[in-house]
Structure formats: structure tokens, C-alpha cells
Amino acid sequence: MTRLVSLRMGLIMIALLALCTPAGALAGDLKLRLELAWGTDGNAPEGKNLKELDAKGREKLRHFRWKNYWVVKSTPVVLDAKAIQKVALDRCQVDFKTTADGHVEVKLHSINEAKEAKLVKTLRHSHEALKRGEFLIIAGDDKDKWNDAWFVIIRADP
Amino acid sequence: MPPSVKHDYPSAADETLVQWAQTGDTEAFEELVHRHRDKIYARALMMMRNEDQALEFSQEAWVKAWQRLVQFQGDSSFATWVTRIVINLCLDQLRRQKRVRTESIEAMDEESGGVERQLPAPEVNPTAGLEQDELRRRIDEALGKLTDAHRTVVVLHEFEGLEYKEIAKRVGISIGTVMSRLFYARRRLAFLLQSLKRERSE
Amino acid sequence: MKNNESLLDLQAYVDGELPEDRRREVEALLPADADARELVEGLRRLSGLLRTHEPAAVVPASREFYWSQIRRRIEAESVESPTAPATAAALGWLRWLIPALGVATVVVVVSMRSPSSELALAGGGGDVTLADVSSTVFRSESDGVTVHWIQ
Numbered sequence: 235m236t237r238l239v240s241l242r243m244g245l246i247m248i249a250l251l252a253l254c255t256p257a258g259a260l261a262g263d264l265k266l267r268l269e270l271a272w273g274t275d276g277n278a279p280e281g282k283n284l285k286e287l288d289a290k291g292r293e294k295l296r297h298f299r300w301k302n303y304w305v306v307k308s309t310p311v312v313l314d315a316k317a318i319q320k321v322a323l324d325r326c327q328v329d330f331k332t333t334a335d336g337h338v339e340v341k342l343h344s345i346n347e348a349k350e351a352k353l354v355k356t357l358r359h360s361h362e363a364l365k366r367g368e369f370l371i372i373a374g375d376d377k378d379k380w381n382d383a384w385f386v387i388i389r390a391d392p
Numbered sequence: 393m394p395p396s397v398k399h400d401y402p403s404a405a406d407e408t409l410v411q412w413a414q415t416g417d418t419e420a421f422e423e424l425v426h427r428h429r430d431k432i433y434a435r436a437l438m439m440m441r442n443e444d445q446a447l448e449f450s451q452e453a454w455v456k457a458w459q460r461l462v463q464f465q466g467d468s469s470f471a472t473w474v475t476r477i478v479i480n481l482c483l484d485q486l487r488r489q490k491r492v493r494t495e496s497i498e499a500m501d502e503e504s505g506g507v508e509r510q511l512p513a514p515e516v517n518p519t520a521g522l523e524q525d526e527l528r529r530r531i532d533e534a535l536g537k538l539t540d541a542h543r544t545v546v547v548l549h550e551f552e553g554l555e556y557k558e559i560a561k562r563v564g565i566s567i568g569t570v571m572s573r574l575f576y577a578r579r580r581l582a583f584l585l586q587s588l589k590r591e592r593s594e
Numbered sequence: 595m596k597n598n599e600s601l602l603d604l605q606a607y608v609d610g611e612l613p614e615d616r617r618r619e620v621e622a623l624l625p626a627d628a629d630a631r632e633l634v635e636g637l638r639r640l641s642g643l644l645r646t647h648e649p650a651a652v653v654p655a656s657r658e659f660y661w662s663q664i665r666r667r668i669e670a671e672s673v674e675s676p677t678a679p680a681t682a683a684a685l686g687w688l689r690w691l692i693p694a695l696g697v698a699t700v701v702v703v704v705s706m707r708s709p710s711s712e713l714a715l716a717g718g719g720g721d722v723t724l725a726d727v728s729s730t731v732f733r734s735e736s737d738g739v740t741v742h743w744i745q
Contacts, residue, residue, distance in 0.1 A: 276484075294739045355729060357742055367738060372729075374744035422661050429660060434651035443654060450653070454664045455671065524647065532649035549609070550644040556611050571602045578605070582640055 264313040264338070264365055266330070267391035270323040272376070273300035273383040291387060294369045300383065310391050313338065327351055328386060336361050342372050342386060364390055406470045414461050421461075425454050428471045432478050438547055439482040441536050449485065453478035479552065483562060486540045534584035542577035545570055604630055608637045 271287050273295070278284040287295070287303035295303060307323045311330060319330040322345075329341040337358040343351040359370045369389045376382035399412060401423040412420035432453055437446035457464075457474045464473055535543055548559045549570075556574075560567045606612045607620045624631055653660055733740045 294737060297734075355742060355744060359740065363738075369739040371739065371741045372744065373741060418665070422665075425661055425664060426657055429653050430651065433653045434649065437651045438649060446651075447654070451660070451664050451667065455667045458664075458668050459671070527643075528647045528649050531644060531647050535649065546644070550641060551648055556606075556609070571605065572598075575602055575605050578637060578640055581644075582636065 263315070264332070264361060265391045266311045266313060266364065267308060267387075267389055268311050268321055268323070268328055269308045269385075269387040269389075270306045270326070271303045271385040271387055272306055273298060273303050273373075273385060275301045276382075277302070278304045287387075291369075291389075294371070294387075295385065298383070303385065323386070326354075326386070328388075332361060333358070338364060340370065340372075340388065359388075364388070366390075407466065410461070410464060410466075410470055413458075414464075421458060424470060428474060429454075431471055432474055435475050435547070435551070436478050436482055438532075438535060438551070439479065439540075439544065440485065441543075445485065449478055449481045452481055456481075475552070479548070480562070483544065486544065487564075489540070530585060530588045531581075533588060534581050537584055538577055538580060542573050542580065545573045546577045546581070549574055600630075601633070604633050605637060608634055608641070 269287070269291070271291070272284075278286075284304040284306060286292075287305050292303060309321060309323070311319055311321055313319055313330050313332050315332045321328050321330070325345050327343045327345055329343070331339040331341075333339055338361050339356065339358050341353060342355045344354050345351055355372055357370075357372070360368075364370060367390050369387060371388070372386040373383055376384055399417070399420065401409065401419055404412070404420070404423070406424065406427070409420045409424050413424065429450065433446055433450040436449045436453070437443065440446050440449065453474055456477050460477075464470065468476075535546065538546065544563060545559055548554045548562065549556075554562070556567050556570045559570045563570070565573075603612065603616065603620060607617060612620065624634065655663075729742045729744045731740065731742050
């Protein structure tokens with residue numbers, strides 16, 4: 235009897251562990267979507283086939299004054315606890331690193347024509363907050379176009 | 393937010409007025425508008441060649457200047473800063489307006505290297521003997537005969553003092569195109585000024 | 595110097611836009627090329643003429659009327675004046691600040707006068723901006739959004 239109970243307890247524990255840690259999702263793993271969007275009052279440039287930012291994204295940006303937000307690039311990112319993820323966007327690169335204290339460290343680099351990376355911004359955001367669905371946005375004025383702005387949008391990818 | 397102290401607006405320097413306006417003082421801003429309205433309007437008129445549009449865009453520029461006032465850091469003069477705003481408004485409009493026919497013909501002239509064949513070298517002193525106001529009027533008339541594309545590069549280079557690279561960025565063309573348009577426009581202006589001088593003296 | 599490229603080089607020379615080595619080349623060639631010298635002189639004269647005789651224009655409206663049009667548009671487009679954001683109940687004022695985020699005093703005013711404002715300086719949410727270029731951070735708890743605006 236004792237052996238059966240032990241075996242059952244063992245099986246129950248394994249089952250519980252499986253529930254807590256689904257396959258392929260170790261502690262610290264986080265599925266994100268990284269987007270580079272362009273805020274402008276104008277239309278999307280011809281020939282580039284840019285899609286409009288989705289409704290949820292536009293909702294988060296509603297405090298800003300631009301009429302349109304065009305997605306220049308959108309890419310999924312899976313963070314794990316071990317490695318640094320480096321993701322290339324248009325003329326920039328975003329590095330993600332999960333820290334031991336429950337944060338995600340994000341580094342934004344600009345990439346020049348010679349493909350050299352220059353660190354622009356380093357910041358940390360709560361891993362849990364991102365997982366909950368919060369948006370983390372890095373943005374700035376478009377230096378080439380007077381009235382426009384760029385947005386690097388980081389959010390959980392369902 | 394009304395100012396707690398009555399300021400002497402007409403006597404205040406632009407920098408002081410800007411500081412007051414940045415705290416919400418609309419009277420200070422109105423004084424700035426009054427001081428520089430002709431210059432901003434003139435620039436819009438030079439680019440658009442249409443009084444209604446110039447009026448519209450100059451007013452729009454002032455509205456935008458108010459909205460962005462906290463961004464003004466004093467890197468340039470206040471008037472220059474507002475001038476850049478009105479120029480951008482005009483550039484946006486010119487992009488929307490397509491005057492294809494005239495521009496195509498002149499573009500072909502430019503690209504085919506017809507510049508040299510068709511236009512004389514600018515006379516060393518094409519406007520000798522003219523009164524200042526008359527000269528300004530003729531220059532204005534000559535500018536009006538350029539296409540939007542050619543006039544734009546002349547305005548940005550000759551009157552705004554922008555470098556080729558900056559013009560290229562603002563207008564959205566290559567530096568090579570800036571250079572060829574500017575050259576063509578200058579040759580054409582010289583030709584027009586000489587022609588106008590001959591007409592007047594006949 | 596007759597071809598198009600040479601003509602544009604001469605223009606660039608007049609405008610001070612030639613790289614140093616090419617500028618020296620052009621200068622060395624000018625004494626022997628009368629046509630080139632004539633063109634350079636003509637371009638210089640024309641530029642000088644344009645810059646000293648910029649066409650002027652006067653706004654075809656009285657001071658009061660012109661200003662009233664501007665003021666009406668400012669009032670129509672804003673809830674509050676752009677530099678008095680603290681009294682705004684809604685967050686529409688932010689439209690007039692962003693991207694005017696280079697002015698730290700304005701942001702400080704926001705945080706001091708509107709502590710209950712939803713969109714305020716990031717504080718204890720664990721969001722930290724490290725090193726690098728300066729930026730201003732805004733955060734809305736209810737919206738679940740944090741924005742780092744790069745200067």
C-alpha cells in the first residue's frame with residue numbers, strides 16, 4: 235500500500251509540476267511582439283504596403299497627436315531566462331535580457347549605414363507587467379521628417 | 393493663465409516674449425505674431441504664389457508654433473523657427489498639389505542637359521541701374537515664373553540658407569537633384585531678370 | 595569646363611559645398627578657364643542679388659483680425675493652453691506636450707500639480723531608465739502603458 239501511495243503521490247506531483255510548468259515554457263519565458271511604427275498625419279508612403287497599427291495599439295497611443303500609425307516592421311520575440319535576444323528592426327536593433335529580479339532589460343540600438351550599432355537607450359520593465367499585457371514603448375521625433383515620430387512598441391504576444 | 397504682472401510687450405526682446413509665452417501668456421505670443429507676421433506670410437507667399445494659401449498657412453504656422461512652443465530651445469531665432477514651420481506646411485501642400493505638365497517640361501530640360509544650350513550665363517550685373525524696390529519686384533516676378541520644384545530649392549538655399557543635404561532631406565529628393573534644380577533655377581532666374589530688364593527699357 | 599557635372603561642381607564651389615580636395619582642383623583650374631570664371635562670377639552675383647533683395651510682403655489683414663483668426667484656431671484645437679497642463683481634467687493636454695518633452699520644467703509641473711493624473715512621470719512601478727540619451731518617461735497605470743520619449 236505504501237508503495238502504491240508513494241507512487242501515486244509521485245505521479246500527482248509530476249502532474250502538478252507539469253501544470254505549473256507547461257512544456258516549452260520555463261520560468262522567465264515570455265512571448266512578446268516587437269513592432270516599429272511610424273506616427274504621421276500623412277498616408278503610408280506609396281509602394282511600401284505598410285499596415286495600420288492594430289486597434290489595441292492605437293488605443294494605447296491615443297494620447298499622442300498623430301492621425302496614423304503605420305507598422306514598419308512587426309516580429310515575435312520569445313524571451314527565455316538564459317539568452318539575450320537581439321532583434322533587428324528597420325535601422326535599429328532591440329536586445330532583450332531577462333534579469334534574475336523579475337525584470338526585462340531592453341536595449342535600443344540605432345544601426346547606421348555601415349551596420350554599426352550604437353546604444354541609444356537602456357531600460358528595464360517588469361516581466362510580470364509585460365506578461366499581464368502592458369505596453370512598453372520607446373519613441374522619439376523623426377529627425378528626417380518634421381512632423382512625424384517613431385515608436386518601438388513591446389507587448390505580450392498572445 | 394493670465395500674467396500676474398503687466399508686461400511691457402512692445403519693448404521686450406523676442407527671447408523674453410517667448411519665455412512669457414511659454415508660461416501661457418497669450419499677449420506675449422500675440423506681440424511675437426505681430427512682429428514677425430509679415431516675414432512668415434512673405435515666405436509662404438514666395439513658396440505658394442497664392443495669397444489665400446499664404447494667409448492660411450501663415451496662420452496655421454502660428455497655431456503650430458503656439459502648440460509646440462515648449463519645444464523651442466533657442467537654437468535659432470524665434471522668427472527662423474516659425475519660418476521653418478511655415479515652410480514645412482508649404483512643402484506638404486506642394487507635394488499634394490501636382491502641377492505635372494509644367495514641371496515635366498522643365499524637368500526634361502534639366503535632365504537632358506539643355507540648361508547650357510538654352511540659357512545664357514548669368515550677366516555679371518543684370519540689374520544695374522534699378523531702384524531697390526523695383527529690383528525686389530522683378531525678383532518676385534521672376535520667382536513666380538519658376539515651377540514649384542525649382543522655386544522651392546531657390547527659397548530654401550538662397551533665402552533660408554540651407555545646405556544641399558538639408559534641402560534634400562526636407563524636400564525628399566537626392567542631393568544630385570537639389571543641385572541640378574538649383575542650377576537650372578538660377579540660370580532661369582538670371583535669364584528672366586535680363587528679359588524683364590529688356591522689356592522695361594523698350 | 596562644359597559638361598553638366600563640371601557646371602554643377604562650379605555651382606557647388608560657389609556654394610561652399612565641395613569637398614576640400616575637389617575645391618582645390620576647381621580653384622586651380624579657374625585661372626585658365628574664362629567661361630568657368632564667368633559662370634562663377636555670375637552665380638555669385640545672382641546669389642548676392644537674391645539675398646539682399648528678398649521680396650517682401652505685408653499680411654493683407656489688420657493686426658486684430660489676423661490675430662483673432664489665429665487665436666480662434668488655437669482655442670478650437672485645445673482644451674487647455676499648452677503650457678498650463680496641470681488644470682486639465684482629461685489627458686488631452688498631452689497632445690500639446692508630446693513631442694515637446696525636452697522641457698523638464700513642464701513635466702515637473704505636471705507631476706507636482708496633478709499627482710492624481712493618470713499619465714504621469716514613471717515612479718514606483720519598477721520601471722527604470724538607465725544611462726544613455728536623456729528621455730522622459732510617462733506611465734498610465736489604468737491604460738497599462740509606459741512611454742520612454744527619447745530627446
